[in-house]
Amino acid sequence: MKIASFERMKQLVENGKYTDAEMESRNMVTENPSHFAGYLCLAYLNFAEKNISEAARNLEQALLYNQNVVESYQLGVKIYDKLGESERVVELARFGLTLDYEEGEFYAALAKYYTNDVKEKAALYETALAYSPERLDFMGSLAYYLFQMDKTSKRVLALQNTALTIDPLFEPNLVYFAKISYARGDFEAAREFTRKLCVIQPNNSEYKTLYNQAWATKNPFWSLYERVRLFGKRISLTQRVVLISAYIIIFALLTKMIGYVAVLMWILPLLVIVVAILSQTERKEQLTRQDRKNRYLRLPVAIILLMLLAFPAGVRTVSTLADWVTPDKLKKEYPVTEPFEKQMNPFIQKDFPLKLQK
Helix, strand or coil, rough: CCCHHHHHHHHHHCCHHHHHHHHHHHHHHHHHCHHHHHHHHHHHHHHHHHHHHHHHHHHHHHHCCCCCHHHHHHHHHHHHHHCCCCCHHHHHHHHHHHHCCCCCCHHHHHHHCCCCCCCHHHHHHHHHHHCCCCCHHHHHHHHHHHHCCCCCCCHHHHHHHHHHCCCCCHHHHHHHHHHHHHHHHHHHHHHHHHHHHHHHHHCCHHHHHHHHHHHHCCCHHHHHHHHHHHHHCCCCCHHHHHHHHHHHHHHHHHHHCCCCCHHHHHHHHHHHHHHHHHCCCCCCCCHHHHHHHHHHHHHHHHHHHHHHHHHHHHHHHHHHHHHHHHHHHHHHHHCCCCCCCHHCCCCCCCCCCCCCCC
C-alpha cells in the first residue's frame, strides 16, 4: 500500500510545493489508474488548493478502489464538511470508526452532524477530546455544549483557560468563548474576544455581529436589561417562580405601608426595559430572533403597562400639586368633606336617608 506516498504529498503541500505535488500525484494515477493512492493524493492537493468539488471527485475514486484506508475517511469528512453534505459526512465518519475507533475526528463529525441533542453532542466531543487531547477545536466545542447543559459548570472555565493558554488567537474558540462569556453576563470578556476576532478578520460578518452585540452593553440601560434577562435564563424555572413570588409579596407589603408609591417597583423596571430596547433600535445588522422578540413583543407590552401604571400616578401627582397651590381662601369656600363616591351616591347622603330605616 502506497501510504508513504500520501505522507510525502502532505509534506509537499505543507511546504508550498503544489506543482511538484500535482506532478507526482498524476504520475501515480498514470502508472496505476486502479490504485487508490494517486487519487487520494490528488484529493488532498485539491482540498489544500480549496478546489473542493474536484477533491470530492478524486476522493470518491480513491474509495472506489480501496475502502479500508483510514486516511481516505479522515480526508473525506473534511471535504464533505466544507461542502455541507451532512449525510455523507456521517456515513464516512461511522465507517471510519469501524477501522479506527480512536480517531477523534470521526466523533467530532458525528457530534456536528449526526445529532441535535446537546447531551449527545457533549458526549461525542468528550470522546473526541479523550482520543485527541491536543485538538483546540474539540476543547472549544466541548466547552460550548457543556455550558448549554450547565451554566455553572467549572469544566467550561477549565477548558477555556487551557485552550487560551495553548493558543489565545484560535478563531473558532474565540467565537465559542465570546458567546459563553456573553451568556454568562461577563460582557467585558465578551467584548475582548470579539475585538480580537475583528482584528483577525475585519470583514467577517459573523464577527462583526458578535462585536456589535457585545459592545452594545456599554449602554448602562441595555447592560442592566441583558444581565437580568440572561440571569433569568441561567436559573431554573422553580427559582424564577420563587423570585417573582417574593417580588409580588414585597410589593403587596409596600402598598399597605406607603400606598400607591409602591407601584414604582413596577414602573422603574418597565421604564428601564423601554429605554434599553429603544437604545438598540438603530443597530443596522440583521436582527436575531431575540432582537425581534425584544422590539415587537416586549417593547409594546412594556409601553402599554407603563402607561396603565403611570397614568393613575400622574393623576394623583397633579391632584396633589393642585391641592398644594390652591389658595386657602378657596379651600374654605369649597370644602371637600366627603369622598367623591359618597357625594354621587344618593342613598348614603344625609339629605336622602333610606325610607325603610326606622
